[in-house]
Amino acid sequence: MKMFDPHIHMTSRTTDDYAAMAEAGIAAIVEPAFWLGQPRTHAGSFEDYFNGLLGWERFRASQFGIRHFCTIALNPKEANDPRLSEEVIDMMPRYLQKEGVVAVGEIGYDDQTDSEEKLFERQMAMAMEYGLPVLIHTPHRDKKQGTVRSIDLVKSMGFPEERALIDHNTEETLPLVLDTGCWAGHSIYPNTKMDEERMARLVKQYGSERIIINSAADWGISDPLKVPKTVDKMREMGIPEVDIETIVWSNPATFFAQSGNLNLEDIETRPNINQTELFDGNSVLRGQTPIVES
Amino acid sequence: MKQHLHDLLRARAGGDALAWLEKALAATTPPVHHNTLLGYYSGASRRMGKRALNLSQQEQARGETLDAELALSHWGADEAARALLLLTLAEQLPPEEFAELARRCYELGDSREQESWLRGLGPLPDCARFLASAVDACRTNIIPVFEAIACENPYPLRVFPEANFNQLILKSLFNGIALERIVGLEARLNASLSRMSDDYVSEREAAGRTVPTDIWLVLAPHIAGEGLVRVHRYLSHEDPAHRYWAALGLGHHANGESREALRARAALEREPRVKAALDGALARMG
Numbered sequence: 087m088k089m090f091d092p093h094i095h096m097t098s099r100t101t102d103d104y105a106a107m108a109e110a111g112i113a114a115i116v117e118p119a120f121w122l123g124q125p126r127t128h129a130g131s132f133e134d135y136f137n138g139l140l141g142w143e144r145f146r147a148s149q150f151g152i153r154h155f156c157t158i159a160l161n162p163k164e165a166n167d168p169r170l171s172e173e174v175i176d177m178m179p180r181y182l183q184k185e186g187v188v189a190v191g192e193i194g195y196d197d198q199t200d201s202e203e204k205l206f207e208r209q210m211a212m213a214m215e216y217g218l219p220v221l222i223h224t225p226h227r228d229k230k231q232g233t234v235r236s237i238d239l240v241k242s243m244g245f246p247e248e249r250a251l252i253d254h255n256t257e258e259t260l261p262l263v264l265d266t267g268c269w270a271g272h273s274i275y276p277n278t279k280m281d282e283e284r285m286a287r288l289v290k291q292y293g294s295e296r297i298i299i300n301s302a303a304d305w306g307i308s309d310p311l312k313v314p315k316t317v318d319k320m321r322e323m324g325i326p327e328v329d330i331e332t333i334v335w336s337n338p339a340t341f342f343a344q345s346g347n348l349n350l351e352d353i354e355t356r357p358n359i360n361q362t363e364l365f366d367g368n369s370v371l372r373g374q375t376p377i378v379e380s
Numbered sequence: 381m382k383q384h385l386h387d388l389l390r391a392r393a394g395g396d397a398l399a400w401l402e403k404a405l406a407a408t409t410p411p412v413h414h415n416t417l418l419g420y421y422s423g424a425s426r427r428m429g430k431r432a433l434n435l436s437q438q439e440q441a442r443g444e445t446l447d448a449e450l451a452l453s454h455w456g457a458d459e460a461a462r463a464l465l466l467l468t469l470a471e472q473l474p475p476e477e478f479a480e481l482a483r484r485c486y487e488l489g490d491s492r493e494q495e496s497w498l499r500g501l502g503p504l505p506d507c508a509r510f511l512a513s514a515v516d517a518c519r520t521n522i523i524p525v526f527e528a529i530a531c532e533n534p535y536p537l538r539v540f541p542e543a544n545f546n547q548l549i550l551k552s553l554f555n556g557i558a559l560e561r562i563v564g565l566e567a568r569l570n571a572s573l574s575r576m577s578d579d580y581v582s583e584r585e586a587a588g589r590t591v592p593t594d595i596w597l598v599l600a601p602h603i604a605g606e607g608l609v610r611v612h613r614y615l616s617h618e619d620p621a622h623r624y625w626a627a628l629g630l631g632h633h634a635n636g637e638s639r640e641a642l643r644a645r646a647a648l649e650r651e652p653r654v655k656a657a658l659d660g661a662l663a664r665m666g
């Protein structure tokens with residue numbers, strides 16, 4: 087089965103991970119811009135990070151036949167650093183017009199401070215201006231309250247609900263999100279957040295509509311194969327194939343296609359590796375005129 | 381060139397795309413807001429699309445009168461729009477401000493933007509001032525970005541110093557990029573390139589690995605002694621591609637030392653393409 091991991095931080099992962107993901111059936115991924123573990127102290131570090139997501143990381147993924155998309159934002163944690171926030175916000179419009187940027191994100195609350203809220207709101211406004219969906223991170227601490235506040239902000243701004251994906255849900259928050267028109271993401275983690283079996287039980291209870299799962303794998307203890315592993319668990323627990331396929335492929339694809347930067351037909355096939363690129367250590371076209379795909 | 385690109389885009393783009401293009405071009409009027417301009421530079425792929433221009437014969441002919449070595453047919457509409465934007469900007473801004481903004485377009489670009497920028501370097505006024513960025517692009521590990529400067533692009537031929545040009549050739553060989561794709565290669569053959577290529581072949585042979593068949597084109601012209609003996613050996617290699625390129629390379633050899641080897645091979649050669657290359661090489665030597 088072809089799978090989509092719509093939230094994974096590949097910058098922190100190895101080529102072994104890419105190979106295992108491709109082998110397990112992952113054909114497309116979204117890498118949200120987030121915190122790097124170590125706080126950045128210069129706005130210029132964001133510039134290089136964003137450039138890396140759009141350049142090197144996309145190329146790395148393509149070498150394994152995986153389509154790489156990304157989201158761009160000032161994340162909630164670093165939204166609390168006034169040395170950074172204005173400058174990063176100022177550079178964002180340049181990035182929001184680039185190809186392969188499928189949402190503004192991760193935005194949202196972490197400690198639920200005033201400055202987080204201010205930047206959450208400003209970035210939602212930018213998403214509206216540039217016609218992009220949003221990926222909303224919900225906090226680990228005081229999660230339910232943070233989710234309610236996020237939903238309230240979406241509604242009060244008149245942000246189109248079908249263009250908002252609220253991530254890292256649990257049993258407590260999922261019904262709140264499904265009551266709106268927003269999409270509900272679930273991060274399947276080895277220890278925290280959500281595991282495969284709990285996820286399968288949620289699908290049994292709520293079905294597949296607007297439900298999305300991801301590995302949220304990053305530089306911490308996490309597992310880039312959580313999407314395929316959850317697929318196995320859902321099968322084992324008798325969830326119909328059509329629902330599984332909806333959750334791990336059609337839903338994330340449909341959601342991010344709203345950006346205009348993810349073509350549903352294109353992602354049905356493996357990336358067209360440019361004919362001039364390497365194949366088995368050699369150019370496919372030694373000595374012929376290359377055909378560059380349009 | 382500016383007019384030519386504009387005409388090519390007008391003949392291809394739809395109404396929305398053209399309206400966007402005119403807005404982007406209008407943003408080049410001073411005072412230029414740099415972030416706005418950078419946004420337009422990025423937006424070209426989404427707005428203009430990436431379809432190759434595929435020039436008609438008439439368009440091709442016109443392009444050749446402007447710059448015969450520019451492979452415009454391979455350029456995407458987005459790339460042509462980016463080049464047009466920079467050419468327009470160059471007319472509007474003082475040289476220093478233009479150079480700074482142009483460099484930012486490269487530094488902040490995603491792969492496709494960087495590829496467009498590198499392909500469009502040649503037509504820019506005083507394009508040699510962007511040499512450092514073009515050389516920097518050769519250090520990338522993103523192969524399509526490297527190809528954008530190295531292949532079907534006359535910029536290295538015209539501007540790169542010998543050392544950088546040689547590095548570009550070596551990197552092409554390492555990455556399996558066909559040397560035929562390097563514009564004007566024959567005009568840039570040099571002794572240290574022959575020496576570097578010869579060392580590379582020794583390294584590959586010592587490791588028991590295959591040798592790129594077209595390496596002889598850059599290796600043979602200035603080689604002597606052991607190296608020349610090796611080229612003569614490859615002139616009888618079982619793979620006709622080796623024989624072909626060895627013949628072509630020897631055709632550029634500085635003196636007549638290889639005449640006998642070429643004649644001997646020509647007498648035995650059955651492969652028409654290789655035979656033609658051998659005859660051509662002998663003819664060059666007179």
Ligand SMILES: [Zn+2]
Binds near residue numbers: 093095120
């Ligand atoms: Zn994340």
